[in-house]
Amino acid sequence: MSNETVALPDGSEWILRLDYSTEVAHGVSALVVFSCFSLIAVVGLLLAISVSAFNTRSWTAEKHPHLFVRTHVAAYFISLLASDVIQAIGSIMNVKWIREMAVETGSACTIQGIFKQTADVATAFWTLVIALHTFALVFLEIRPSRFTLLTTLIAGWSGIGAIVIAGQAALDTSKKGPFYGISGYWCWISPQYPTSRVTLDYMFMFMAAVFSFLLYTLIFLRLRGNIVVFEGRISFRRVGNAWKGKQTDNQALNIAKQMLLYPVAYTILILPIAAARFSSFAGHDVAFEATIFCDAVFLLSGVVNVTLFSMTRRILPPDSFKIPKWAISNPQPIPEYTIETGPDSYYQSSGTYSESYEEKEKEYALDMESAPAPLRIRTADVEVPTLLAPPPRVHRGSGESLYNLYETATSPIPLTPADDAAPHVGYGR
Structure with missing residues (x-):
């Protein structure tokens, strides 16, 4: 050195x-x-x-x-x-x-x-x-x-x-x-x-x-x-x-x-x-x-x-x-809802259709007589609370429905009408 x-x-x-x-x-x-x-x-x-x-x-x-x-x-x-x-x-x-x-x-x-x-x-x-x-x-x-x-x-x-x-x-x-x-x-x-x-x-x-x-x-x-x-x-x-x-x-x-x-x-x-x-x-x-x-x-x-x-x-x-765990989202229990089966139940329980039935009738010219009958869903012999299917929506002045709920069923769950009070009505696509 x-x-x-x-x-x-x-x-x-x-x-x-x-x-x-x-x-x-x-x-x-x-x-x-x-x-x-x-x-x-x-x-x-x-x-x-x-x-x-x-x-x-x-x-x-x-x-x-x-x-x-x-x-x-x-x-x-x-x-x-x-x-x-x-x-x-x-x-x-x-x-x-x-x-x-x-x-x-x-x-x-x-x-x-x-x-x-x-x-x-x-x-x-x-x-x-x-x-x-x-x-x-x-x-x-x-x-x-x-x-x-x-x-x-x-x-x-x-x-x-x-x-x-x-x-x-x-x-x-x-x-x-x-x-x-x-x-x-x-x-x-x-x-x-x-x-x-x-x-x-x-x-x-x-x-x-x-x-x-x-x-x-x-x-x-x-x-x-x-x-x-x-x-x-x-x-x-x-x-x-x-x-x-x-x-x-x-x-x-x-x-x-x-x-x-x-x-x-x-x-x-x-x-x-x-x-x-x-x-x-x-x-x-x-x-x-x-x-x-x-x-x-x-x-x-x-x-x-x-x-x-x-x-x-x-x-x-x-x-x-111990390293603390931070949860991004916690699962919440599904609340139980009670749905009434009256003629206005769909509109009364929906946020979209919150107006009265008369106002909707004037606006869309709907005929309540064409509304389908209530449906009852059965799965493995267990009865589910009755739900009312939404009524068909009609174009202004066309008279045709956007949806056809009664066309050929593709769901594995059978859909059975609750009674024969309302006739089967089909709408073309």
């Missing part, structure tokens, strides 16, 4: 461009693939949680008092997933360097550095918040209020943004060069700011791992009965009985216990990358293969979080994933 550098006023060299070799391009491509897996998994889980929350929006608190989507830990977990999304996007931006076979300083490099630092700080912060929330529920048996939830969310994301902005706003100087620049095989905080790397990034990661481990240990001893909390006093027992808390059937408490796996998983995932970076700080050369492996493990945090969530039983109700 070759690189282009420029001398800074403090005597150090600023890397303007770092060319990729084929081996480096393949290794960085592997990181992009892992990041894509993580992004797909996290986005899929966020969609599943959104569907569950939408379908359970009308569920009452009396029947479902501890629904996951309404708990505090759900909001913290969604924030953790959002941090995983930012981390995956920052790594996928390496596609630009792979396509150009070089990483160089510029706006794209600055954006990638911001994404990577934001992801590191946010992931560490929300992992620690989940551990603290679980500690308050399980160990101290304190149920945080809704005000605490809102304050934590607003202060958390605001603080993460302030940390990211503070570095570039306060420490970016012309003597040391831009705050974000080429760092290894991608962009991050420039090597000219080693103290900022520790205080504005690594410190949060290590603090989250250490405090999460300590909180997990205390909760574990509390559940085993080795630590007893009574009236604000904490005592230790060498041998104790298993403790389940005051609310044994509390679903929120059970979910909180299961959420302890996330701080533990985070601690395990950052161990390889922490070892590699501290070794690099100490002046030792870290092999390229080791760097790719450590970063790949860290980038899989999204996949690990989704896997742990999927293994948690009953955290999302199965009924909340």
